[in-house]
Every structure is written in structure tokens, then in C-alpha cells.
Amino acid sequence: MFTGLVEVIGTVSKLEKQDDSASGGGGTSLTISGADEILGDAHLGDSISVNGTCLTVTSFDATSFKVGVAPETLRRTNLGSLTTGSRVNLERAVSAATRMGGHFVQGHVDTTATVASVTPDGNALTFRFRPRDPAVLRYVVEKGYVTIDGASLTVTKVEDGKDGWWEVMLIAYTQEKVVTAGKKPGDEVNVEVDQVGKYVEKSVAGYFEGTAGGEFAILEKMVNRLVDERLKALGK
Known part of the structure; x- marks a missing residue:
């Protein structure tokens, strides 16, 4: 379980095709660096959300960790499009002492969505997303929550239907804390709707x-x- 509050942005430093049990066979192994801020209390087997996808730590050191990504996960998320140097949102699983500033996030991606447009509004940015599976729109409501690449964001506008979409606004502070701010029209993001x-x-x-x-x-x-x-x- 996660909160959707990104703790740090990491960088993919290595990708390896795997046929072992660490990735479910035929998957990919990711090494993510620049994660020292969240590894001080890490243990093997811990769950870390990588772009909103709950993954298991298979090895780690002071600044980086390794996770296996199964073929099913690669099919359902945007993790298969990551390359060396890609930046990713990271969050540790909640603990008993965690403050719930976001919303309950499982780390189970429902679908992906494409960035349809990015519109400046003062020092904020309005992102419009069009989901790969329009069926998830029934769970997206104005002023409700939606998780984009692991970040809990508030829906500012939604349009239902086959070609439906929703919008979120990133204030200047949030733009510095999540990878979404660097997305361009046509880019793909992971989406988890509010499970409630x-x-x-x-x-x-x-x-x-x-x-x-x-x-x-x-x-x-x-x-x-x-x-x-x-x-x-x-x-x-």
C-alpha cells in the first residue's frame, strides 16, 4: 500500500533481460540509482513503487536498488518503454507512522494513458490524459483522485465517452517533485484509479x-x- 506522495525521483541506470524467477521469466531487471533517500531502512523483499507500479526489491546498496519486472507488468504498464537514463517516481510502502497526505494507492496499474495536451496556466501546467481503456473513466470524477505514474493528483475536469479524457493541474512545487512535469503530448503514463x-x-x-x-x-x-x-x- 502506498500514499501516492512521491518521495524521490530515481534514474534507471541498468536494464537487463531476464529469464529467472526474479522477473517471472522473460521479464526485465531494472537497477535504479539516486535512491539513497529511501534506502536507509530498506530490506530485501521490500515493496517500492516505481512509476506507480509495486515492485519487489531483490538487491540494493547505499544508493541503488534492483527489481524484477514480470512480462505481465511490462504489458500493462509503461515500464517496458524505460531506457537507461529514464527518470522514475519512487515511493516506499506505507508504514504505521506514515502520514496519509495522498490517498490509498495499491501500486496495481489499471491502464496506461497518453498525454493529449499540456497547457500552461500561470506557473502551473494543466495535463490532459486520454486512457488506453476508456472503461476506467467511470471511476474518474472531478475533484477526485487519480494516480499518475505513482503520484496522487486531483482531477480538475473529466469528459466521459469513447474519446474521453481527464485533466490534472501541476503547481510549480509539484512540477519539481514528479516526472510527469517533463512529459510531452504522446508520452505514456501509468494510471491507477481510486479503488474506493x-x-x-x-x-x-x-x-x-x-x-x-x-x-x-x-x-x-x-x-x-x-x-x-x-x-x-x-x-x-
């Missing part, structure tokens, strides 16, 4: 399916309830 929305959706669907049966019946029941409440409000 998933649990709410499943709970509500389960309730209505148990009493009404099926997706159409769920919608019909909700519409009927809204109509009834409106008629009561009008005194009819």
Missing part, C-alpha cells in the same frame, strides 16, 4: 442484482426511484 470507486460500484451492483436481477433491472430500479423521489418533491 471500485468497491462502491461492486457493492451497489451486488445490492441491486440481488433484489432486481441483471444490469437492465438495476438501471430501471434506479430510474424509478429517482422519478418517485422527484414526484414526491413536487407534491404529486
Whole structure:
């Protein structure tokens, strides 16, 4: 579990194709340097979020650590596009003493998104993202949270639909703390939506399916309830 508050930006110093168990076979092993700030209390097997992806530390020294990236992870995230010199957001897993300044982040990437545009607004930057899987848009709400490459960001605007998108604004301070600020239109980012929305959706669907049966019946029941409440409000 993570908070979505990036602790430090590291640099990929080495990539190796792997066929061993460290990467799940056929994956990639990453060595990330410039991470001394988060390695003082590190242990083998610890979880570190790398661009929003929960990975396991397989070795480390005072300034760098190594993780294995399985083939499935390479397919579902942007980690496969990393090269030597790429900068990545890093965060250690939460501890009992961690202050929750962001939101609950699992480090399980739901989809990737493409930077559609970057628009300056004073000293801030507004980023528009278009997801690879439009289905995740139902979990993205204005003023809600979304995790971009491991950074917890607030949604400022959202447009649903097949060609839907959402926007976030990076203030000057945040621009210095996350790799997102350096992204350009066409670049790809990892996305994890707020898991609370998933649990709410499943709970509500389960309730209505148990009493009404099926997706159409769920919608019909909700519409009927809204109509009834409106008629009561009008005194009819």
C-alpha cells in the first residue's frame, strides 16, 4: 500500500533481460540509482513503487536498488518503454507512522494513458490524459483522485465517452517533485484509479442484482426511484 506522495525521483541506470524467477521469466531487471533517500531502512523483499507500479526489491546498496519486472507488468504498464537514463517516481510502502497526505494507492496499474495536451496556466501546467481503456473513466470524477505514474493528483475536469479524457493541474512545487512535469503530448503514463470507486460500484451492483436481477433491472430500479423521489418533491 502506498500514499501516492512521491518521495524521490530515481534514474534507471541498468536494464537487463531476464529469464529467472526474479522477473517471472522473460521479464526485465531494472537497477535504479539516486535512491539513497529511501534506502536507509530498506530490506530485501521490500515493496517500492516505481512509476506507480509495486515492485519487489531483490538487491540494493547505499544508493541503488534492483527489481524484477514480470512480462505481465511490462504489458500493462509503461515500464517496458524505460531506457537507461529514464527518470522514475519512487515511493516506499506505507508504514504505521506514515502520514496519509495522498490517498490509498495499491501500486496495481489499471491502464496506461497518453498525454493529449499540456497547457500552461500561470506557473502551473494543466495535463490532459486520454486512457488506453476508456472503461476506467467511470471511476474518474472531478475533484477526485487519480494516480499518475505513482503520484496522487486531483482531477480538475473529466469528459466521459469513447474519446474521453481527464485533466490534472501541476503547481510549480509539484512540477519539481514528479516526472510527469517533463512529459510531452504522446508520452505514456501509468494510471491507477481510486479503488474506493471500485468497491462502491461492486457493492451497489451486488445490492441491486440481488433484489432486481441483471444490469437492465438495476438501471430501471434506479430510474424509478429517482422519478418517485422527484414526484414526491413536487407534491404529486
